[in-house]
Amino acid sequence: MSKAQSQALLRLHLAVLLWGFTAVLGKLISYASFNLVWHRMFLTTLIYLFMPAVWRGFRTLDLRHLRVFAGIGVLIALHWVTFYGSIKIGNSVSLALGCFGAVSFFAAILEPLITRSPFRKHELLLGLLVLLGLALIYQARPREQVAAANFMAAAGVGIVSAFLAALFSVLNKKYLSTHSTLSVSTVELGSGFLFLSLLLPWLAGPGFVWVPQGWDILWDLLLALICTNLAFFLGTDALKHVSAFTANLAVNLEPVYGILFAAFLFKEYEVLNMWFYAGAGVILLSVILQPVMKKYAAH
Numbered sequence: 001m002s003k004a005q006s007q008a009l010l011r012l013h014l015a016v017l018l019w020g021f022t023a024v025l026g027k028l029i030s031y032a033s034f035n036l037v038w039h040r041m042f043l044t045t046l047i048y049l050f051m052p053a054v055w056r057g058f059r060t061l062d063l064r065h066l067r068v069f070a071g072i073g074v075l076i077a078l079h080w081v082t083f084y085g086s087i088k089i090g091n092s093v094s095l096a097l098g099c100f101g102a103v104s105f106f107a108a109i110l111e112p113l114i115t116r117s118p119f120r121k122h123e124l125l126l127g128l129l130v131l132l133g134l135a136l137i138y139q140a141r142p143r144e145q146v147a148a149a150n151f152m153a154a155a156g157v158g159i160v161s162a163f164l165a166a167l168f169s170v171l172n173k174k175y176l177s178t179h180s181t182l183s184v185s186t187v188e189l190g191s192g193f194l195f196l197s198l199l200l201p202w203l204a205g206p207g208f209v210w211v212p213q214g215w216d217i218l219w220d221l222l223l224a225l226i227c228t229n230l231a232f233f234l235g236t237d238a239l240k241h242v243s244a245f246t247a248n249l250a251v252n253l254e255p256v257y258g259i260l261f262a263a264f265l266f267k268e269y270e271v272l273n274m275w276f277y278a279g280a281g282v283i284l285l286s287v288i289l290q291p292v293m294k295k296y297a298a299h
Contacts, residue, residue, distance in 0.1 A: 002274075005241050005242060006180060007241075008228060008238040008240070008241035008242050009019075009238070009242060009246075009250070011104035011234040011237060011238045011249060012234065012235060012238035012242065012250050013253065014231075014234055015230075015231040015232070015235035015238070016235070016253050016254050017252055017253075017257050017258065018226060018227045018228065018231035018234075019231055019235070019254045019257075020097070020253070020254045020256070020257025020258040020260075020261060021227055021257070021258070021261055022223060022227045022228070022231075023083075023087060023093045023096060023097055023254075023258040023261075023262070024093055024258065024261045024262060024266075025089045025219050025222060025223045025227065025264060026083075026084040026088075026093070026223075027087055027091075027093050027262075027266065028219045029212075029213070029216055029219045029220065029223070030216055031205075031207075031208075031209045031216070032088060033081050033082075033083075033084035033085040033087070033088050034081055034196065034199075034203050035204075035208055035209050036084050037077060037080040037081050037084060037192075037196060038193065038196045038197070038200075039209075039212065039220055039224075040080065040220070040223055040224055041077060041080075041189050041190075041192045041193035041196065042193050043220065043221070043223075043224035043225075043228075044189050044224045044228045044232070045186060045189045045190040045193050046187065046228050047224065047225065047229050048182060048185060048186040048190075048191075048229065049186065052222070053180065053182050053183075054180070054182045054183050054186050055183075055252065056180070057179065057180025057182055057183025057184075057185075058180075058183050059177060060178075060179055060180060060183070061183060061184075061187070064196070065118050065175065065179065067268060068171075068175050068190050069175065069184050069187040069191070070187060070188070070191035071191075072168050072172060072175075072188050073187060073189060073190065073191030073192040073195070074191060074192060074195045075164055075167055075168040076168050076188055076189070076192050077192030077195050077196050078164050079161050079164035079165050079168060080155050080192075081196075082158070082160050082161035082164065083100070083158070083161040083165075084096075085097060085157050085161075086099065086154045086155070086157040086158035086161060086213040087154075089150055089153050089154040090150055090151055090153070090155070090158075091150070092154065092155025092262075092263070092268060092271070092272075093258055093259070093262035093266065093268060094255075094258070094259045094262050094263075094268045094272055094276065094280075095137075095154050095155060095158065095272075095276075096125035096153065096154065096158045096161075097254060097255035097258040097259055097262075098133075098137045098158075098255050098259070098276065098279060098280055098283070099134065099137065099154075099155050099158030099161070099162060099288075100124075100158060100161065100162050100165070100254060100255055100257055101130050101133055101162070101280075101283035102130060102134055102162035102166075102217050103162045103164070103165050103166045103169075104123075104126060104127050104130050104166075104286065105127035105128070105130045105131055105166075105261070106125075106127075106162060106163045106165075106166035106167070106186075107123075107125075107166040107169065107170060108120070108123040108124050108126070108127035109127070110166055110167055110170045111170045111173070111243070114170050114171065114174055115170070115173070115174050115192060119202050122296070125293070126151075126286045126289060126290055126293065128253070129282060129283075129285065129286045129289070130199075130282070130283055130286050132282055133161075133279040133280065133281075133282035133283035133285075133286070134275075134279060134281060134283075135279070136275055136278045136279030137144035137155070137275065137276055137279035137280070138155065138265060138279075139275040139279075140243060140272060140273050140276035140279070141155075142271075148208070152281070165207050169247060170237070171193075172184075172236060172239055173239050173243070173247070176236070176239055176240060180235055180239040181236045183242075184236065185232050185233060185236055189228075235247070246290065250287065253284070253287055255280060255283060256280065256283075256284055261278060268287060
């Protein structure tokens with residue numbers, strides 16, 4: 001592994017640690033997922049636009065790539081809305097993050113199709129291992145009918161979120177090339193914000209929060225400045241040196257970090273059984289096995 005790849009993996013894992021905390025902030029913020037993501041994308045785009053490097057990077061973006069990255073930004077917005085929607089529906093950070101492990105399975109299928117590269121057997125095997133983990137998590141559903149319905153709805157929305165995350169990561173890997181990471185991030189987050197703004201007349205509703213109040217102000221700022229601006233830059237920049245599958249498999253550590261945060265802050269371990277933790281353990285195993293199997297496949 002080259003020095004550039006090692007540094008990219010370090011940046012990637014720092015980003016994943018910060019992303020793991022976004023789920024906690026999503027539960028702490030009092031309003032709905034659509035409202036939350038609208039604020040998040042507005043604040044992060046605004047912060048990026050104050051950076052001179054962003055404006056310099058715009059010069060390298062032609063109209064075709066602007067359209068591509070704007071489209072990816074819409075996918076990011078939908079991914080975040082479904083991700084936080086899963087947390088709100090199930091009232092569980094751990095469940096949403098557990099389902100997020102399906103990202104690597106979707107990436108193993110999407111990356112060869114989109115980049116027209118060969119399917120890698122070890123990636124498909126690891127993706128299937130993640131599916132086994134998800135099947136175990138499914139067994140953790142509560143017995144009560146209402147709670148079970150919320151559990152399944154939250155899990156379904158969480159898996160949709162994982163698919164969208166894999167899709168935008170693969171597309172970023174294909175089109176990012178030598179473009180400025182900061183500028184691309186600004187285009188993507190800005191287009192996501194505009195997309196959500198177009199939906200406001202139908203989805204805002206009378207309870208829409210235009211200006212955060214109380215603790216929500218602090219949670220919003222942490223979500224935007226640290227867990228989005230910084231983490232999004234680190235994660236996107238790392239894609240220049242690692243494959244989308246490697247990146248997505250590393251992102252599978254996000255559930256582990258988030259579940260630990262949720263266990264400490266919200267005591268979610270009290271409402272989750274051993275089926276859930278067995279599934280989360282299998283997903284973690286896929287992360288540990290990835291570099292070993294990749295090295296073996298290279299020989």
